[in-house]
Amino acid sequence: MTLKVYADRMSQPSRAVIIFCKVNGIEFEEIKVELSKRQHLSPEFKEINPMKQVPTIVDGGFKLFESHAILIYLACACPGVADHWYPADLFKRAKINSVLDWHHSNLRRGAAGFVLNSALAPALGLPLNPQAAAEAEKLLSASLGMIESFWLKGNGPFLLGSSQPSIADLSLVCEIMQLEVLDEEDRNRILSPHKKVLQLIEETRNATRPHFDELHAILYKVKARLRELCVAGTMTGDRPSSRSE
């Protein structure tokens, strides 16, 4: 039975899971759960995931949500996934788990909070919230600083100084890519001080071509649409950020 991946490509963890499957030749069926259409709130989807979040996978009779747990499961369950994605080595694996846990309360909160409150809120029918955006930006910038100065220490271009990407690179880079929907000034102010982070994005893109660009194409469409709405002065609804994790 084919693996089913319930996802919305506007959700950064959904993209990470889909890119992982594609790069590793894992056969799967992508089932769109359009957050902007509130499909994640439907009774049918609630049966699959009572938390009403994407991504969610169904593998035979086995249901799983939370993208980090999904990535770990797929790396361990699917034959042929290269070891570097989630090394069997106990120490390397522990460090990757540490990055993934750190992501939740730091980069994730900062990036998702800033993107929502500075750009996407009107598309969700919410007001922009400059105060919340400013708070989130602090956490986001501090998180990018820690990636730059700590997680990217070492010889290799990937997190933890590795020469090849792990699921942590994929997860964090998909999160950072969400900043592509921001206006240029915001994006540059936040990202440009972090040259090694920019390099990490490029290395991850190169390691996962052509799937990385395919999966992120939606962000540029949404950005253009947000700009149109903004110019028209009618922020009356487009795709929301996500209800993902």
Place this chain on the structure above:
Amino acid sequence: MTLKVYADRMSQPSRAVIIFCKVNGIEFEEIKVELSKRQHLSPEFKEINPMKQVPTIVDGGFKLFESHAILIYLACACPGVADHWYPADLFKRAKINSVLDWHHSNLRRGAAGFVLNSALAPALGLPLNPQAAAEAEKLLSASLGMIESFWLKGNGPFLLGSSQPSIADLSLVCEIMQLEVLDEEDRNRILSPHKKVLQLIEETRNATRPHFDELHAILYKVKARLRELCVAGTMTGDRPSSRSE
């Protein structure tokens, strides 16, 4: 070389790691990092963990932080840890990872946010923040509701319907135990609707005796001290909540 655990027992993830070590007979040295004395900000501790958080472990030359990553590492690295703490079975393990990931953005944010803003802030030199507390209480109550209705489904008394505890039970229960520092009215309003959660606390306490009570004793001391300070009208400083994860 003995495992070193840098911890403050006022930090819920610190308690989870110490209880895990004690229950499983893992030899370790507990090194106090007193958050109230800002010892986590010292240059010496920053060398050990640049994120300045507890718990952190040093196992020989191997440093690790983030309590979930630490618990997983210890469960896998230490001989003699019973399988139920972090089962080798791929599916069971994936579900535990899912609970742990969910914890970060749900129970953790709700509980830590509520305890800080409704009780501990003055001890940190911060004002109580009723609006932030109200927001956090919503997330906390929703999280407890999901534990009750979803994570505790099944026959066994532990998370995921298990008959024996996993590291997820330990982590989440230590989080919920932080509510012990609240005044009775707040604690009862939030916890009493969730009978299965109360039962989970008791089962986890029973499964980890006497270490569970030993590790949580500090909460009751701090609660008494907070009450004294409150009565005296001089909330001028005691132990802060934590700078843990």
